[in-house]
Amino acid sequence: MDGYQQIRPIEAFRALVDAYWINRPGAAGAEESVLPDGCIDLIFHGGAEGGRLFASALIERPVPIESMSGWFVGVRFRPAMARAILDVDPAECRDRNVPANMIDAAFGALEEHLLDCGSPDEAFAILKRAVDARLAQREGAGTPMRVREAIASLARGGDVHRAAHAVGMSERNLHRDLVRWCGLAPKSLARILRMQRCLAALRAGQAPLALLALRLGYADQAHMTRELKALAGVTPREVVPAVRNLQDAA
8 A cells, every 4th residue: 555545444433433544654645744624533653763652633733744754554533532432531632642651551552562563554454453342342432412413513514603503502511512522612623624625625626716615604715715724734726636545444
């Protein structure tokens, strides 16, 4: 495998896990930066400085990775779903990575196992197997339905008021719940999810830009451009179609 590849989780875990992935910086098709997505990933960075396992930071700006040596394997949990297996407060991931030994002893032991891997593919298989086993053990645990439904409303383009109304909560209580389970305030998450929808639309070739901006809920095209530049590091005209090698797990 070269560059960046995603693998879908099995059907039973798709409400919790967005994808498992491998990234080799510098290879053709590799991801060059990490963009905000409202998700927490469990990542092993191997092939450099001995390797390390960590829960990724929640970010609100693009983070370049092209200068980092080595390779990465990881699992990306859907927004607010990382607590299904990671014993860490999502708010602790705001702009900082959380080392494996600060999550729990099991992840510290997993890190030791991953350090013995000789290739990204071997590390990927071990990480995926460990995460799947932990998800199976904790079946039924995790995020309240009201939080899931509020995030789904934001992902569809609803504003914070609409998301709170959809689940019968005040905006204040929605703020409290999303910070607790997702690590991000509702307005921050809504902004990130709108940026992700914008990128998807641009990569699909949807235009003209002025109409796209209004359809996505931006005030105008200039507003969309500012938001995309701040969150993704690009302007709408710099976005090119992205090809993903997305496979179903066996």
